[in-house]
Amino acid sequence: xxxxxxxxxxxxxxxxxxxxxxxxxxxxxxxxxxxxxxxxxxxxxxxxxxxxxxxxxxxxxxxxxxxxxxxxxxxxxxxxxxxxxxxxxxxxxxxxxxxxxxxxxxxxxxxxxxxxxxxxxxxxxxxxxxxxxxxxxxxxxxxxxxxxxxxxxxxxxxxxxxxxxxxxxxxxxxxxxxxxxxxxxxxxxxxxxxxxxxxxxxxxxxxxxxxxxxxxxxxxxxxxxxxxxxxxxxxxxxxxxxxxxxxxxxxxxxxxxxxxxxxxxxxxxxxxxxxxxxxxxxxxxx
Amino acid sequence: xxxxxxxxxxxxxxxxxxxxxxxxxxxxxxxxxxxxxxxxxxxxxxxxxxxxxxxxxxxxxxxxxxxxxxxxxxxxxxxxxxxxxxxxxxxxxxxxxxxxxxxxxxxxxxxxxxxxxxxxxxxxxxxxxxxxxxxxxxxxxxxxxxxxxxxxxxxxxxxxxxxxxxxxxxxxxxxxxxxxxxxxxxxxxxxxxxxxxxxxxxxxxxxxxxxxxxxxxxxxxxxxxxxxxxxxxxxxxxxxxxxxxxxxxxxxxxxxxxxxxxxxxxxxxxxxxxxxxxxx
Numbered sequence: 081x082x083x084x085x086x087x088x089x090x091x092x093x094x095x096x097x098x099x100x101x102x103x104x105x106x107x108x109x110x111x112x113x114x115x116x117x118x119x120x121x122x123x124x125x126x127x128x129x130x131x132x133x134x135x136x137x138x139x140x141x142x143x144x145x146x147x148x149x150x151x152x153x154x155x156x157x158x159x160x161x162x163x164x165x166x167x168x169x170x171x172x173x174x175x176x177x178x179x180x181x182x183x184x185x186x187x188x189x190x191x192x193x194x195x196x197x198x199x200x201x202x203x204x205x206x207x208x209x210x211x212x213x214x215x216x217x218x219x220x221x222x223x224x225x226x227x228x229x230x231x232x233x234x235x236x237x238x239x240x241x242x243x244x245x246x247x248x249x250x251x252x253x254x255x256x257x258x259x260x261x262x263x264x265x266x267x268x269x270x271x272x273x274x275x276x277x278x279x280x281x282x283x284x285x286x287x288x289x290x291x292x293x294x295x296x297x298x299x300x301x302x303x304x305x306x307x308x309x310x311x312x313x314x315x316x317x318x319x320x321x322x323x324x325x326x327x328x329x330x331x332x333x334x335x336x337x338x339x340x341x342x343x344x345x346x347x348x349x350x351x352x353x354x355x356x357x358x359x360x361x362x363x364x365x366x
Numbered sequence: 367x368x369x370x371x372x373x374x375x376x377x378x379x380x381x382x383x384x385x386x387x388x389x390x391x392x393x394x395x396x397x398x399x400x401x402x403x404x405x406x407x408x409x410x411x412x413x414x415x416x417x418x419x420x421x422x423x424x425x426x427x428x429x430x431x432x433x434x435x436x437x438x439x440x441x442x443x444x445x446x447x448x449x450x451x452x453x454x455x456x457x458x459x460x461x462x463x464x465x466x467x468x469x470x471x472x473x474x475x476x477x478x479x480x481x482x483x484x485x486x487x488x489x490x491x492x493x494x495x496x497x498x499x500x501x502x503x504x505x506x507x508x509x510x511x512x513x514x515x516x517x518x519x520x521x522x523x524x525x526x527x528x529x530x531x532x533x534x535x536x537x538x539x540x541x542x543x544x545x546x547x548x549x550x551x552x553x554x555x556x557x558x559x560x561x562x563x564x565x566x567x568x569x570x571x572x573x574x575x576x577x578x579x580x581x582x583x584x585x586x587x588x589x590x591x592x593x594x595x596x597x598x599x600x601x602x603x604x605x606x607x608x609x610x611x612x613x614x615x616x617x618x619x620x621x622x623x624x625x626x627x628x629x630x631x632x633x634x635x636x637x638x639x640x641x642x643x644x645x646x
Contacts, residue, residue: 091534092378118375120558139446177465179468249535250405253539275411
């Protein structure tokens with residue numbers, strides 16, 4: 081199985097758009113929208129939903145007021161400041177660790193499961209696609225990513241598919257790590273800016289930390305020639321292969337507005353450049 | 367007054383808004399900017415602050431005293447995060463999964479668990495001219511951003527205005543950032559992705575019952591769906607920033623807009639006044 085993850089560090093550089101172009105070109109491919117915090121890939125692929133479910137990956141402490149003797153032990157042991165002076169539990173701050181449950185001398189506290197997000201399995205252009213949406217404020221994004229990746233691994237095996245494209249989240253934390261581990265290639269999408277370069281350095285660190293070969297795409301490259309060159313120099317120093325420079329192109333947003341991949345628009349210079357970049361990627365990863 | 371600058375979608379211009387608004391405010395009254403996007407912190411690139419203090423942020427992870435451990439398994443069973451496991455008759459600790467809650471130590475009947483610091487990241491403090499500046503940086507390979515944000519928020523300097531540059535999304539790190547603020551500025555762009563993620567961000571703001579206003583960045587690249595959504599939701603649009611190659615170029619070089627294109631100084635001052643109205 082060949083798994084390719086699209087990452088960026090900085091948000092809004094064009095991960096999802098490039099992942100869509102890749103998915104459309106590669107054959108025998110399944111798609112995972114692992115940006116569970118701001119899922120967008122379905123806006124291009126319009127999957128037909130086959131199955132959905134609710135994921136309860138975390139817990140929250142609840143207190144039985146009748147049993148509680150207000151001894152304050154729970155508040156003393158809580159390291160997340162989730163229990164206030166009135167011994168009310170703030171579910172947004174509660175990590176569901178159960179330290180309070182252990183500390184309570186009269187069993188007035190227990191942990192209950194809470195729904196943390198919903199997932200779907202669907203089909204888009206005859207290929208399987210999975211995705212999920214984390215409920216606001218939840219913190220199990222990594223677990224939710226792992227769950228949908230397992231679902232896709234099963235599906236892909238059953239259907240004999242060779243490749244899985246994973247659209248990751250911005251940042252370098254929990255969901256990014258869950259999207260990166262066990263992949264065979266990471267495409268890092270950046271833009272020519274100081275912020276783009278700074279965050280590229282960080283995401284490259286994460287990807288290399290987990291031993292995944294990385295490739296670079298510079299999106300909107302002509303918005304700053306000097307920074308694009310600086311990023312290319314960085315890539316050379318780091319032995320980070322450059323798959324392509326994508327020009328800024330207003331037609332990209334126009335394609336997205338009608339729910340299409342920019343590579344479907346023959347007039348779009350960015351669409352063409354993205355298509356060439358993913359063709360090069362496919363040759364590189366075999 | 368505490369105001370968070372947030373967005374569902376990444377890369378919409380949160381930092382652009384936060385940095386320029388903070389700089390304009392700081393020339394008038396005591397202001398602080400807290401960059402809470404600890405996974406991808408960028409505000410310092412624009413402000414070039416002098417960082418004078420540095421503080422490590424860690425979580426407390428368990429260490430098992432093999433001599434005392436009886437292998438009863440109470441800690442393994444109690445851990446909600448599967449950070450402890452029995453392997454070959456020994457308790458192994460997976461630091462990266464540990465939330466540092468201390469429950470294992472509470473349940474251990476033989477006092478075999480002590481805790482050590484596991485570094486997660488750093489917090490750096492300083493000044494950019496008049497502006498007080500604080501940011502956090504998550505270490506590469508670490509998963510948990512929220513403890514750093516919580517620590518950032520415990521050490522907010524006393525200022526008339528405190529701006530918090532939030533991470534993208536709607537997950538726990540965003541909630542941690544938004545907790546206790548007076549208002550939220552939502553930065554978006556008029557694209558299908560921007561609208562989809564703005565909807566999610568508005569959901570969070572509503573759940574927290576916070577007053578909110580919208581900044582539409584690159585307002586001329588898309589359609590009017592975002593405007594229509596704001597109207598339906600009764601969300602005031604407080605500022606519009608067009609897509610303009612000059613703006614893109616100054617952003618690329620991490621030069622604040624108000625310095626590069628001075629006509630923006632007045633517009634951000636106006637934004638500050640509108641945010642103030644939003645709170646009152």
